[in-house]
Amino acid sequence: MRHGHELAGREAMDDTRLMLMRSALRRVRATTLLTAMAVVLVGCGDAFDRHPQNILQPEGPNARTISNLHNPVFAIAGVVFVVILGACLFIAVRFRARSDADADEYPKQMHGAFKAEITWTIIPALILAAVAVPTVFTIFTLNAEAEPDAVKVEVIGQQWWWEYRYDLDGDGKYDEITTANDLVIPAGRDIALSITSRDVIHSFWVPRLNGKRDAVPNRDHFWRIEADKPGEYVGQCTEYCGLSHAEMRIKAIALTPAKFEAWAAAQQEKASTFEEADTSMAAEGYRLFNQQLCSSCHLIDGVNNTKLGPDGLIKDRNLQVSRHAPELTHLVSRTIFAGGKFDLRRDTAACRTLGVEWASTPANLSLCLNRPALEAWLRNPPAEKPMAADPVPGRTGGRGMPNLNLDETQIDQLVAYLETLK
Numbered sequence: 001m002r003h004g005h006e007l008a009g010r011e012a013m014d015d016t017r018l019m020l021m022r023s024a025l026r027r028v029r030a031t032t033l034l035t036a037m038a039v040v041l042v043g044c045g046d047a048f049d050r051h052p053q054n055i056l057q058p059e060g061p062n063a064r065t066i067s068n069l070h071n072p073v074f075a076i077a078g079v080v081f082v083v084i085l086g087a088c089l090f091i092a093v094r095f096r097a098r099s100d101a102d103a104d105e106y107p108k109q110m111h112g113a114f115k116a117e118i119t120w121t122i123i124p125a126l127i128l129a130a131v132a133v134p135t136v137f138t139i140f141t142l143n144a145e146a147e148p149d150a151v152k153v154e155v156i157g158q159q160w161w162w163e164y165r166y167d168l169d170g171d172g173k174y175d176e177i178t179t180a181n182d183l184v185i186p187a188g189r190d191i192a193l194s195i196t197s198r199d200v201i202h203s204f205w206v207p208r209l210n211g212k213r214d215a216v217p218n219r220d221h222f223w224r225i226e227a228d229k230p231g232e233y234v235g236q237c238t239e240y241c242g243l244s245h246a247e248m249r250i251k252a253i254a255l256t257p258a259k260f261e262a263w264a265a266a267q268q269e270k271a272s273t274f275e276e277a278d279t280s281m282a283a284e285g286y287r288l289f290n291q292q293l294c295s296s297c298h299l300i301d302g303v304n305n306t307k308l309g310p311d312g313l314i315k316d317r318n319l320q321v322s323r324h325a326p327e328l329t330h331l332v333s334r335t336i337f338a339g340g341k342f343d344l345r346r347d348t349a350a351c352r353t354l355g356v357e358w359a360s361t362p363a364n365l366s367l368c369l370n371r372p373a374l375e376a377w378l379r380n381p382p383a384e385k386p387m388a389a390d391p392v393p394g395r396t397g398g399r400g401m402p403n404l405n406l407d408e409t410q411i412d413q414l415v416a417y418l419e420t421l422k
Contacts, residue, residue, distance in 0.1 A: 028092075052234040055207045059233060060226045062142060062210040069138045073131055080127065142211070146192035146224055151185060155195040157202030157215035158322045159241060159399050160248040160385070161339035168264060177267045178299075178312070180326035182334045183252045184356060186260035187230045193223040198322045200242065206235035206252050214239060227254035230355075232335075242399075243386045249340030253356055263333075263356060270302030271329050271421055285417025288410055293402070297325035300421065321399050331421040332359040332369065341385055342373040359422050371415060378404075378411045 058064040146152075152167040154174040164183050165174035174194075185191045195204050197215040205212040206225060213223040227233060235250035255263060274283035286303075289295055295304040297319055299312045309315050314323040331337070333356055335345045345351050345358045351368035359365045377384050380403045387400025406414070 052232075053207045053236070057208060059208040059228050059231070060210065061228075062224055062226060063208055065138055065141050066211050069134055072134075076127060076131065142224070143222070144224075146222075147190035150190035150192040150224070152192045152194070153183065153185075155183070155193050155204055155215065156198060157195070157204065157237065157241075157248075158198040158324065159200065160237075160244040160387075161326060162204075162237075162248070162250060163324070163326065166264070177264060178327045179267065179330065179334070181251065181336045181340050182356065183250065184260065184263055185225070185227060185252060185254050186257045187227045187254040189226065189257065191225045193225065195221045195223055198324060201239050202237045202241050202248070203239035204235070204250065205238045206233050206250055208233050209235075209252060212238055225252065227252065230254050230256055230259075232352075236340075243388065244339065244341075244400075247339055247341045247385055249336070251336055251340060253335070255356065259355075259357075266333070266422075267330055271300045273303060281413055281416035282420050283417075285413035285415070286420075288413050289417055292404055292406075293319065294404075294414075297401075298328045299325075301327075301329040319398075325401070328418070328421055331418055332365065333422055337374070338377055338381075338385055342377065343370050344374065346370050359419075365419060365422075369419065374415055374418070375411050378406055378414055 055063075055070070056067070058067045152170070152174070154165040154167070156163040156165070161180055162183070163178065163180050166177040167174045168176040193204070193213070195213050195215045196219060197217045199217065201217070202215040203212050204215055204223070209225040209227055210223065213221050215221070231254055233252040233254065235252065237245060237248040237250070239245075241248065274280075274286045289300075290304060295307050296316060297314050299305065299308050307315070312324060312327060314320050314325065317323065326337075332344065335356065335358070336342065337344045345354075346368045347370075348368070351358055351364075354360075354364055354368065357364075358368045381387070381401040382403055385400070388398050
């Protein structure tokens with residue numbers, strides 16, 4: 001009787017084991033089918049214009065250097081994937097349990113098969129060597145010294161926007177132009193970047209122009225980009241850096257050499273001021289800018305230089321942790337604001353065609369200014385972009401722009417004044 005119970009128990013365990021094996025096989029089949037469907041659907045993506053951060057379409061020599069490494073390595077990885085997965089599927093099918101009697105049988109063991117073990121050791125070693133050699137050469141190529149005539153730009157990351165400072169005269173000081181959000185460069189020319197951060201670690205990445213480079217506080221990381229032709233190249237911060245990391249975007253705008261020189265000359269001009277007798281909407285906005293906290297954080301060259309410390313440093317530590325805010329002297333010559341979350345220029349084909357010159361004439365400015373976004377930002381910045389605008393307990397100052405509780409008339413006045421900052 002006891003022997004019969006033990007036999008029945010073993011049979012029940014065998015049945016359970018067989019059911020689990022069959023269930024696992026069904027899951028493997030379902031997973032394989034779903035994976036294949038996902039691959040097919042990915043291949044049915046929309047137009048490239050809607051996916052501008054595509055590493056598979058390089059638009060500059062540095063990005064092509066990466067692509068020339070990526071493509072063959074990806075092909076090798078694809079072959080390895082197919083071979084390994086094919087072998088796993090072959091073994092699973094070829095040596096599966098075909099009946100209940102086969103469930104407890106083990107396949108023939110190969111431990112000690114010298115030829116087999118040497119083969120599957122040497123082949124991966126050769127594959128790794130084939131990948132390692134070009135990888136090392138690619139790293140040296142990407143980190144080579146910049147061309148003698150390269151445009152030198154300091155890139156400064158902070159929560160949550162990018163600042164750009166240009167050294168146009170080659171004296172080692174990035175003091176000719178200070179701007180934010182839009183990185184304007186000449187097409188077909190080497191751009192030498194010195195990348196750093198004012199707060200936490202960020203990562204600068206414009207995929208169609210080059211790979212990633214970290215922005216680390218108190219360190220300067222060298223990097224190079226170059227665009228083949230004029231156009232707009234989108235990127236983003238790729239190192240998690242806090243609350244609005246996903247909304248810390250990058251736009252590199254490549255111009256023809258002549259247009260870049262014209263842009264650089266215009267960027268070095270000071271902003272205009274208004275007489276006391278002027279009662280226009282823009283003049284009222286100018287006076288409001290200087291009366292509100294705006295002028296305590298944002299520098300406008302020629303307007304409030306004395307209110308800020310050297311290098312645009314915010315004097316009042318309670319206003320901003322980083323003690324810096326975007327420079328606004330030529331605000332409407334840019335295409336984005338608030339760390340790239342909002343378009344300053346309307347996103348229409350006609351306005352995009354105008355490039356960075358979209359606001360150079362009153363007609364274009366009237367047609368293309370994204371006034372609703374700018375007004376919404378002035379109305380309540382923390383509601384538009386998550387920040388810690390109020391001072392954090394135990395710390396000095398907040399992060400980002402606070403709500404200044406402006407009324408609609410004040411917003412209209414400020415927008416009218418900001419429109420003059422071309």
